[in-house]
Amino acid sequence: MLSKGTSKHYSVLFVLPAFILFSLFFILPNLSGFVMAFTDWSSYYPLSPGFNGWRNFQDLFASPVFATAVRNTIYFTAVTTAFKIVFGFLMAIILNNGVKFKNTYRTIVFAPFVFNPLVIAYVFSALYQPDYGPVNTFLRFVGLDFMAQHWLTDVKYAMLAICVMDIWISIGAIIVIFLTGLQSVPQEFYEAATVDGAGGFQKFVHITLPLTIYSLSINTILCLIGGAKVFGQVYGLTNGGPADATQVYGTFIFKSFSSGLFGYSAAAGLLFTVVISLVSFLTLYLFRRLEVEY
Amino acid sequence: MSHTVKTRLIKLLLEAVMLIVALCYLAPVWIIVVNSLKDTLSANRIGYSWPKLFHFDNYAQVFEKSNALQGLINGVVIGVTVVLIAGFLSSMAAYYLSRKSSGFSKFTTLYFVSGLIIPTAIIPTYFAMLVLKLNNTYLGLVAIFVAYTLPLSIFLYSGFMRTIPREIDEAAIIDGSRPMQMFFRIIFPLLAPVTVTVIVFNFIGVWNDVTTYLYFAGGDKWPLPMTVFQFYGKYSQRWDLLFADILVAIVPCLIFFVFGQKYMVSGLTAGSVKA
Structure with missing residues (x-):
């Protein structure tokens, strides 16, 4: 046994550079957020912030735009997560059951993963254009004229339009993860179930679902975090407009930051960090309990 | 007999669904490509048609501006x-x-x-x-x-x-x-x-x-x-130039995607299968 002797050879120098860099630009800022959120730091006095107690949080909760941003972020996260999980799972099952050109389809839906969301947002702003945009042109072509809307300037539809674009962008990655999960289910289980006379639905509930719960949990967390953090999609498509109707958390912080209210933005950021971390750890914990050994 | 007909119908339906999904992804790319080669007036109509006259100078303008x-x-x-x-x-x-x-x-x-x-x-x-x-x-x-x-x-x-x-x-x-x-x-x-x-x-x-x-x-x-x-x-009102610029911006990603897709999938799924 060399283990004791070799362990000297794993010098702490291996991990130190990464540790320092990560501490300096990730951990320390996150910790100092707890201090900064209670200051009146602004662009007027960039290097001399003073404490102002709970003032920033009081201001946040009194701000109607903040309320809209929170509501929109929850709406966006709920709609996109539900849709991506349900339809992503369905499409992964379709692809896993021997559709011709399976790999081509997977490649096509996965491709937007490598594009910048801001650039995609500009393409969609053309697609959603009210008079000539292909979306409305198509709706009129199939006789659904009443559904052709001012997608981005009508308060009623703008959030929905952003959700649709986001689903278009990232459902591919969700499908890829589900597909890997599905492929890892041992084929014998299905064969045994067939012998026992189980139907398709029973197989899904008793074999597929329990054995893919791990990819389900990863996907749910990815969707939740991704949804809550949404920025580029909204920034490019509507930039929070019309009249702050599509403001989400990310664009709200950027707007406050751009107007120089650093302490106020830090307070909003701190709330976000605390809530997202709690939700993520809770989701992880819940799914961990649903996992099965096999 | 009726069982196999039903299975086949379902198979056909699923193929159709995936085809429509794929079209939803390919249509925007088509729109970017054809409109990036049109003149300003017709590009702003954001249509599907093939350009009557190829305006390759759009790309020259993009690199200039x-x-x-x-x-x-x-x-x-x-x-x-x-x-x-x-x-x-x-x-x-x-x-x-x-x-x-x-x-x-x-x-x-x-x-x-x-x-x-x-x-x-x-x-x-x-x-x-x-x-x-x-x-x-x-x-x-x-x-x-x-x-x-x-x-x-x-x-x-x-x-x-x-x-x-x-x-x-x-x-x-x-x-x-x-x-x-x-x-x-x-x-x-x-x-x-x-x-x-x-x-x-x-x-x-x-x-x-x-x-x-x-x-x-x-x-x-x-x-x-x-x-x-x-x-x-x-240039928010000039979709000929905008589409050309967008295409210039996404082509490197596409090339990267073609070569790197395999590795992206393995990175994405590394944590998603129980080891």
């Missing part, structure tokens, strides 16, 4: 630097963390994993950058990006490291290798498959980042995709 070239250089320089530094730091860190079982090692593993879940604190980072005089510098961008890419990189490396037997380390030690020498000459080459995944993942992440560039750097430091943002601000 946008920062596309500077953006390409910025993106490659920042991306390559981050990928190199992050690759070395994270593989070394993962090696230590997966081989050593001390309290410090366990704590540090959690320390890095927390970065996968906890969001980045942008405003306090802005303050730190202000104090260090790193805002709007290449050095600052690289430092932030490396810090942000470390958790996932270390996570990917650690998963792979477990498949490399400890006996290899021990043999090298008996032969008298020093730790760093042993790592770079013996272990690092064995990590090649996951290194490619880490490189592809980090490069795409840095290339397509929006938030970090908006908060911490001015337009002259932005990579190619972000230059579309500046261009859109100036």
Whole structure:
């Protein structure tokens, strides 16, 4: 046994550079957020912030735009997560059951993963254009004229339009993860179930679902975090407009930051960090309990 | 008999569904390509038709009027630097963390994993950058990006490291290798498959980042995709030029995707299958 002797050879120098860099630009800022959120730091006095107690949080909760941003972020996260999980799972099952050109389809839906969301947002702003945009042109072509809307300037539809674009962008990655999960289910289980006379639905509930719960949990967390953090999609498509109707958390912080209210933005950021971390750890914990050994 | 007919019908239906889904993805690309070659008036109609006259000069105008070239250089320089530094730091860190079982090692593993879940604190980072005089510098961008890419990189490396037997380390030690020498000459080459995944993942992440560039750097430091943002601000009524610019911005990604897809899939799914 060399283990004791070799362990000297794993010098702490291996991990130190990464540790320092990560501490300096990730951990320390996150910790100092707890201090900064209670200051009146602004662009007027960039290097001399003073404490102002709970003032920033009081201001946040009194701000109607903040309320809209929170509501929109929850709406966006709920709609996109539900849709991506349900339809992503369905499409992964379709692809896993021997559709011709399976790999081509997977490649096509996965491709937007490598594009910048801001650039995609500009393409969609053309697609959603009210008079000539292909979306409305198509709706009129199939006789659904009443559904052709001012997608981005009508308060009623703008959030929905952003959700649709986001689903278009990232459902591919969700499908890829589900597909890997599905492929890892041992084929014998299905064969045994067939012998026992189980139907398709029973197989899904008793074999597929329990054995893919791990990819389900990863996907749910990815969707939740991704949804809550949404920025580029909204920034490019509507930039929070019309009249702050599509403001989400990310664009709200950027707007406050751009107007120089650093302490106020830090307070909003701190709330976000605390809530997202709690939700993520809770989701992880819940799914961990649903996992099965096999 | 009726059973097989039904199965076939369902199969056909599913094929049709996937075909429609695929069309939803291909149609926008088609629209970008054909309209980027039209004159301003017909491009602004955002139609499907093939251009009557090819306006290749749209592309010449894009390179003249946008920062596309500077953006390409910025993106490659920042991306390559981050990928190199992050690759070395994270593989070394993962090696230590997966081989050593001390309290410090366990704590540090959690320390890095927390970065996968906890969001980045942008405003306090802005303050730190202000104090260090790193805002709007290449050095600052690289430092932030490396810090942000470390958790996932270390996570990917650690998963792979477990498949490399400890006996290899021990043999090298008996032969008298020093730790760093042993790592770079013996272990690092064995990590090649996951290194490619880490490189592809980090490069795409840095290339397509929006938030970090908006908060911490001015337009002259932005990579190619972000230059579309500046261009859109100036020519929002000229879809011929905009589509040409968008195409210029996404072609490198497409090329990258064709070669890197395999590695992106393996990176994405590394944590999603129970080992």
